[in-house]
Amino acid sequence: MSTPNTDTNELSAVRDQDIQPFWQLFTTYGREQLPKFILGAVASILRMVMELIPTIVLSIAIDSLFFDTKPFGLPLVPPEWIPSTTGEQFFLVLGIMVVVYLLNSSLGWLNSYMWNSFAQHVQHSLRVDTYESVQRRGVPFFDDRQTGDIMSILNNDINQLEEFLTTHLNNLILITVRVGGMGVVMLLINWKLALIPVVTIPILGFISHKFVQSIGPKYRSVREAVGKLNNRLENNVSGITTVKAFATEPFERTRVADASAQYLDTQWDAISTRILYFPTMQAMTAAGYISVFGIGGWWVVTGTPPLSFFEGTTLTAGSLVLFLNYSQRFVYPMRRMGQIINGYQYARAAGERIFGLLNDDSNSETTTKSSVTNTVEGTISYENVSFSYETASDKSTEQVLKDVSFTVESGEYVGVVGRTGAGKSTLLKLLLRFYDPDSGAVRIDGTDVQDESLEMLRESIGYVSQEPYIFHGTVSENIAYGLPDADRSDIRAAAKAAGADSFLDDFQDGYDTMVGERGVKLSGGQRQRIALARALLHDRNILLLDETTSHVDNETEATIQRNLTSRTDGQTTFAIAHRLSTVRNADRILVMNDGKIVEQGTHEELLEAGELYSTLWQIQLGNTQPEDSSIGKADVSIQLP
Ligand SMILES: Nc1ncnc2c1ncn2[C@@H]1O[C@H](COP(=O)(O)OP(=O)(O)OP(=O)(O)O)[C@@H](O)[C@H]1O
Numbered sequence: 001m002s003t004p005n006t007d008t009n010e011l012s013a014v015r016d017q018d019i020q021p022f023w024q025l026f027t028t029y030g031r032e033q034l035p036k037f038i039l040g041a042v043a044s045i046l047r048m049v050m051e052l053i054p055t056i057v058l059s060i061a062i063d064s065l066f067f068d069t070k071p072f073g074l075p076l077v078p079p080e081w082i083p084s085t086t087g088e089q090f091f092l093v094l095g096i097m098v099v100v101y102l103l104n105s106s107l108g109w110l111n112s113y114m115w116n117s118f119a120q121h122v123q124h125s126l127r128v129d130t131y132e133s134v135q136r137r138g139v140p141f142f143d144d145r146q147t148g149d150i151m152s153i154l155n156n157d158i159n160q161l162e163e164f165l166t167t168h169l170n171n172l173i174l175i176t177v178r179v180g181g182m183g184v185v186m187l188l189i190n191w192k193l194a195l196i197p198v199v200t201i202p203i204l205g206f207i208s209h210k211f212v213q214s215i216g217p218k219y220r221s222v223r224e225a226v227g228k229l230n231n232r233l234e235n236n237v238s239g240i241t242t243v244k245a246f247a248t249e250p251f252e253r254t255r256v257a258d259a260s261a262q263y264l265d266t267q268w269d270a271i272s273t274r275i276l277y278f279p280t281m282q283a284m285t286a287a288g289y290i291s292v293f294g295i296g297g298w299w300v301v302t303g304t305p306p307l308s309f310f311e312g313t314t315l316t317a318g319s320l321v322l323f324l325n326y327s328q329r330f331v332y333p334m335r336r337m338g339q340i341i342n343g344y345q346y347a348r349a350a351g352e353r354i355f356g357l358l359n360d361d362s363n364s365e366t367t368t369k370s371s372v373t374n375t376v377e378g379t380i381s382y383e384n385v386s387f388s389y390e391t392a393s394d395k396s397t398e399q400v401l402k403d404v405s406f407t408v409e410s411g412e413y414v415g416v417v418g419r420t421g422a423g424k425s426t427l428l429k430l431l432l433r434f435y436d437p438d439s440g441a442v443r444i445d446g447t448d449v450q451d452e453s454l455e456m457l458r459e460s461i462g463y464v465s466q467e468p469y470i471f472h473g474t475v476s477e478n479i480a481y482g483l484p485d486a487d488r489s490d491i492r493a494a495a496k497a498a499g500a501d502s503f504l505d506d507f508q509d510g511y512d513t514m515v516g517e518r519g520v521k522l523s524g525g526q527r528q529r530i531a532l533a534r535a536l537l538h539d540r541n542i543l544l545l546d547e548t549t550s551h552v553d554n555e556t557e558a559t560i561q562r563n564l565t566s567r568t569d570g571q572t573t574f575a576i577a578h579r580l581s582t583v584r585n586a587d588r589i590l591v592m593n594d595g596k597i598v599e600q601g602t603h604e605e606l607l608e609a610g611e612l613y614s615t616l617w618q619i620q621l622g623n624t625q626p627e628d629s630s631i632g633k634a635d636v637s638i639q640l641p
Pocket residue numbers: 143389390391400418419420421422423424425426427466
């Protein structure tokens with residue numbers, strides 16, 4: 001039985017697991033890049049220290065050089081190093097400023113270089129690993145999920161983590177050092193006056209925290225509304241011909257307007273909270289700044305502190321300038337704090353989704369034992385195979401294949417026919433191990449396919465699915481998919497055998513024609529023939545053709561059949577077909593009905609038996625009408641042989 005996901009929203013449900021995304025990110029992906037991270041962090045810290053120095057030096061210059069109220073001295077510098085004349089002292093201050101600003105710029109460059117390199121390399125490794133992990137999943141994994149959900153992990157979530165590493169984590173270090181450094185310097189100069197700006201830090205932090213708490217759910221609503229609006233627009237644009245054909249433009253306009261209005265409402269709700277945040281932060285910082293200016297200014301002007309609390313400490317004009325400069329510079333970093341917390345929340349959620357996927361191996365394709373066969377002869381047997389799909393939304397386990405048994409000799413050409421939904425495609429998918437049977441075994445050359453290496457198994461099989469996928473690129477790239485070194489003449493020969501040469505020769509760019517996304521520039525029949533050519537070029541020992549020529553005209557199909565007969569000589573071939581003429585000349589035809597093989601034999605034998613195959617044949621000839629209402633329209637409408 002397939003191993004489906006029973007949770008429709010499993011990719012978001014992984015958040016509930018005990019995942020420490022940042023720990024895992026640093027221990028698994030950051031380890032190799034650790035020197036860059038450390039160097040970047042050190043540069044970041046030193047840079048912030050450098051930023052503190054000019055204001056300190058300015059405050060000393062004001063007191064000692066401009067107003068001469070204090071003897072000249074520099075913290076941490078021995079007095080014997082200090083020059084004696086005012087002019088020399090001034091040039092020392094000037095020199096310090098120049099060196100500090102030069103160092104600051106160099107450290108800024110080093111910090112950005114190391115940090116970006118660290119984040120980009122981590123992002124790259126993480127994306128490739130996550131893609132590989134997705135690619136390893138079995139087909140049931142993809143059956144139960146929307147492509148958009150998987151894409152959003154591979155793209156948005158990984159970008160979100162990268163942005164956190166590049167911007168927010170770096171900013172966090174910068175802000176901590178800057179605000180902490182300024183706080184410490186002020187406390188050292190006048191701890192009592194420093195209490196005013198320092199006390200604003202936790203208040204600003206609290207406001208930021210409250211902001212994030214209230215804006216978080218609003219952003220989530222915005223993202224949901226964006227998702228709905230995108231889905232609606234994508235659906236409508238993709239289905240524009242249906243919209244036009246059914247003249248439903250007014251109806252669709254209303255639906256788009258509704259989705260857009262929902263987006264407007266949620267976005268406005270978020271904006272009205274956001275625009276309150278920054279002025280509040282500014283007002284708080286301004287209150288601190290004005291208090292420092294009021295108290296400090298009065299103190300410097302009168303020479304005495306305005307309140308008895310401040311007695312026992314001194315304040316000079318230079319120190320006041322430093323206090324005012326530092327308190328004003330609190331606003332910007334504290335504003336950023338809100339963005340950092342926001343970014344952290346986003347990145348954490350993204351990390352949980354990414355690592356939830358990476359840590360969960362339950363849907364991965366596995367080979368139970370190592371490869372036991374090296375080359376495949378092509379004898380295939382199904383032994384009492386039963387199978388049912390189980391989907392997330394519908395837990396019913398109605399059997400699609402019921403106790404199916406048959407054997408096909410190497411080199412046999414086998415047609416598979418039957419009503420729509422009889423289980424024909426599923427039968428072939430079990431051979432490819434897209435799904436595993438609930439009971440029974442599928443064997444190739446006597447070996448259970450579950451005991452083969454998956455790679456070996458699939459490399460022995462050429463498969464053309466009912467809706468073949470054409471990649472964006474040229475015709476020849478599509479035919480030679482997976483064989484980049486294929487010879488042009490081999491590509492042409494495969495195309496010829498698949499009946500594609502006739503239309504390719506008419507194309508202006510021939511085999512170099514760009515086919516558009518999913519091959520939109522080709523007709524259905526042309527797409528099928530390119531997919532068939534692709535399978536033929538791979539020249540595998542087993543060939544599975546699922547309705548491969550259903551979209552081509554009878555004449556072309558007859559040509560393809562003739563080519564296939566000679567080209568697939570020696571290959572074990574299964575060909576599913578509704579148009580019975582397609583498999584008329586098969587060595588054997590398996591007739592399926594309701595998950596069982598109800599008849600098998602050659603065309604003539606089956607006609608003679610007068611059972612289901614014979615009925616279907618007569619219907620296709622137009623000699624009879626379907627009596628059994630369960631013979632679907634699709635069976636009746638197919639073309640005459
Ligand atoms: N991935 C899937 N998940 C759940 N059910 C599925 C899945 N694929 C097919 N089915 C169901 O299994 C049954 C058999 O499908 P299958 O594609 O094998 O039939 P078929 O004989 O090839 O039909 P057709 O001739 O229309 O292609 C159908 O009822 C179908 O709805």
